[in-house]
Amino acid sequence: MMTVAGKQEVDLNAEKKRSQLLEVWRRLKKSKVAIVGLVILIFLIFIAVFADLLVDYNVAIKQDLVHKLQGPSAEHWLGTDSFGRDILARIIHGSRISLSIGFIAVIISLIVGGAIGSIAGYYGGKLDMIVMRFIDVLMSIPSMLMCICVVTVLGPGMSNLMVAVTISYVATFCVIVRSSILTIKNSDYIEAARATGVGTFRIILKHIIPNTMGPIMVQATLSIGSVILSAAGLSFVGLGVMPPTPEWGAILTEGKEFIRTAPHIVLFPGIAIMLAVMSLNFLGDGLRDALDPRLKQ
Amino acid sequence: MYKYVVKRILLMIPVLLGISFVVFFLMDLTPGSPADIIMGDLATAEAKAQLNESLGWNQPFLQRYVEYIVNVFHGDFGTSYVSGLPVFQELFSRFPTTFRLALYSMVLASLIGIPVGIACAVKQYSLIDSFSTIFALIFISIPSFWLGLLMIIVFSVQLHLLPSFGSESFAHFIMPAITCSGATLATLIRMTRSTMLEVIRQDYIRTAYAKGATKGRVIVKHALQNAMIPIITIVGVNFGYMLGGAVITENVFGMSGVGNLLLGSIRNKDIPMVMGGVLIIAVMFSIINLLLDILYAFVDPRVKAQYKKGGT
Numbered sequence: 001m002m003t004v005a006g007k008q009e010v011d012l013n014a015e016k017k018r019s020q021l022l023e024v025w026r027r028l029k030k031s032k033v034a035i036v037g038l039v040i041l042i043f044l045i046f047i048a049v050f051a052d053l054l055v056d057y058n059v060a061i062k063q064d065l066v067h068k069l070q071g072p073s074a075e076h077w078l079g080t081d082s083f084g085r086d087i088l089a090r091i092i093h094g095s096r097i098s099l100s101i102g103f104i105a106v107i108i109s110l111i112v113g114g115a116i117g118s119i120a121g122y123y124g125g126k127l128d129m130i131v132m133r134f135i136d137v138l139m140s141i142p143s144m145l146m147c148i149c150v151v152t153v154l155g156p157g158m159s160n161l162m163v164a165v166t167i168s169y170v171a172t173f174c175v176i177v178r179s180s181i182l183t184i185k186n187s188d189y190i191e192a193a194r195a196t197g198v199g200t201f202r203i204i205l206k207h208i209i210p211n212t213m214g215p216i217m218v219q220a221t222l223s224i225g226s227v228i229l230s231a232a233g234l235s236f237v238g239l240g241v242m243p244p245t246p247e248w249g250a251i252l253t254e255g256k257e258f259i260r261t262a263p264h265i266v267l268f269p270g271i272a273i274m275l276a277v278m279s280l281n282f283l284g285d286g287l288r289d290a291l292d293p294r295l296k297q
Numbered sequence: 298m299y300k301y302v303v304k305r306i307l308l309m310i311p312v313l314l315g316i317s318f319v320v321f322f323l324m325d326l327t328p329g330s331p332a333d334i335i336m337g338d339l340a341t342a343e344a345k346a347q348l349n350e351s352l353g354w355n356q357p358f359l360q361r362y363v364e365y366i367v368n369v370f371h372g373d374f375g376t377s378y379v380s381g382l383p384v385f386q387e388l389f390s391r392f393p394t395t396f397r398l399a400l401y402s403m404v405l406a407s408l409i410g411i412p413v414g415i416a417c418a419v420k421q422y423s424l425i426d427s428f429s430t431i432f433a434l435i436f437i438s439i440p441s442f443w444l445g446l447l448m449i450i451v452f453s454v455q456l457h458l459l460p461s462f463g464s465e466s467f468a469h470f471i472m473p474a475i476t477c478s479g480a481t482l483a484t485l486i487r488m489t490r491s492t493m494l495e496v497i498r499q500d501y502i503r504t505a506y507a508k509g510a511t512k513g514r515v516i517v518k519h520a521l522q523n524a525m526i527p528i529i530t531i532v533g534v535n536f537g538y539m540l541g542g543a544v545i546t547e548n549v550f551g552m553s554g555v556g557n558l559l560l561g562s563i564r565n566k567d568i569p570m571v572m573g574g575v576l577i578i579a580v581m582f583s584i585i586n587l588l589l590d591i592l593y594a595f596v597d598p599r600v601k602a603q604y605k606k607g608g609t
Binding site for chain 2: 225266
């Protein structure tokens with residue numbers, strides 16, 4: 001009998017969760033801007049996943065000095081760079097690098113920052129004070145400067161770039177998760193869970209985190225865009241991904257010198273960065289409205 | 298109020314010490330020694346060792362850090378490893394460029410962003426509202442260095458209208474200011490819109506209309522004043538960030554500002570310059586945050602009343 005009741009409860013919970021998600025999706029669908037963002041993002045992810053099938057990686061890194069600095073043509077749709085490499089091929093393979101930097105850096109900083117923020121927020125007191133003073137320190141250093149310092153220590157390169165960007169975003173997620181937890185940790189249902197003897201870890205994981213997911217998901221979506229921008233910016237000042245790896249910011253930077261003779265080298269990777277960041281901003285904005293209908297008055 | 302200001306200033310000290318420690322620690326981890334930077338590759342190992350010894354490089358990390366902080370409290374930020382000039386002097390010779398860039402960008406962003414945001418809120422769901430919202434989302438997604446380069450291609454290379462490099466005249470600041478203001482402008486439009494939307498639904502706005510006040514007066518006098526806090530915060534915080542040097546914009550346009558100086562110093566491992574620069578940025582950032590808090594009290598009588606009531 002107990003098991004039947006338990007099973008029914010699980011079914012009910014699963015259905016409730018599903019209907020909540022459906023409700024968010026129903027609201028998200030209403031926003032044309034969010035759907036445009038979602039479509040562009042899926043398209044870019046598709047390109048990143050199937051890059052090897054679309055064009056061979058060797059085309060993106062093979063030098064062909066005879067055909068260098070050519071404008072768009074039937075053979076090279078987006079032209080060639082100063083080493084005669086096909087820009088379209090570089091942008092297609094660059095999508096893998098730029099998007100993975102964005103997604104991985106945000107996921108890691110979300111996990112690390114979220115863990116620190118939830119512990120500080122849940123326990124409060126001295127622990128919270130110490131953690132938050134440290135976060136204050138991290139947040140008082142402009143993120144670009146922080147990234148530059150970290151990359152200088154570790155040296156340029158893709159993984160080091162990711163570490164640098166992750167460190168500068170940990171504080172942001174820590175603050176958001178902590179403030180979300182502070183607002184709900186004294187709610188009646190948390191009190192009820194505590195009264196029935198549920199352990200702290202389980203309370204944080206099962207009751208608090210799912211209820212704080214809204215603002216965190218929105219922030220995470222928007223942050224992926226900012227991380228892609230920061231990574232491209234670091235590549236631009238020579239501290240990011242090293243050549244010949246085709247990261248979008250790096251492709252753009254290589255074209256900086258030829259801005260007078262071959263502006264197309266700068267133009268197309270910039271459009272790719274803008275499209276990626278824009279799609280995430282469109283989606284994040286729509287998600288915010290869908291998760292919190294009060295904002296959309 | 299005074300008590301609150303003093304408390305805030307005192308709270309700044311541990312944060313600033315923390316920042317200096319984090320940056321000193323990071324700089325210490327970078328490979329190479331000061332003598333490598335000052336003397337280059339040609340000097341002998343003995344000469345380098347001697348210089349490192351005289352600079353105190355061989356002492357333990359904590360001792361060096363404490364000595365540095367003590368010197369800072371005496372107004373001595375050290376000497377640049379690269380130029381040999383005092384850090385303070387060099388930073389402040391670059392500061393006017395950074396300050397002008399930050400000021401022009403903020404004025405530009407505010408002059409466009411706030412009125413457009415208000416127009417969007419007043420005419421919600423109109424053409425201007427939808428257009429501005431999408432424009433803001435697109436503008437916030439444009440990489441600043443790309444926008445800068447595109448402007449150089451159009452206005453310098455093709456039209457020969459504006460200089461692309463340097464920071465001597467007002468004309469040199471036009472493109473960098475537009476580049477720098479982009480993201481702030483977009484944020485201001487969105488924030489002004491959403492705050493104004495909240496405010497214009499309040500009862501006191503209806504009362505103002507009922508008293509026969511004109512639409513313009515209600516918007517400027519009653520609504521905008523109540524929506525000012527988030528708007529001021531965005532302008533202030535971004536101004537603070539920009540005072541620290543818009544690293545990438547200064548790099549694109551080859552401006553001799555603090556950002557470009559710091560970028561070069563980090564690459565050269567010019568520790569005294571990096572430390573001095575980061576500390577001064579952090580101090581300015583904290584002071585701007587404090588000024589913002591005080592400004593809130595002037596803009597919003599409710600905040601002032603809170604200070605008086607709390608006695609803090």
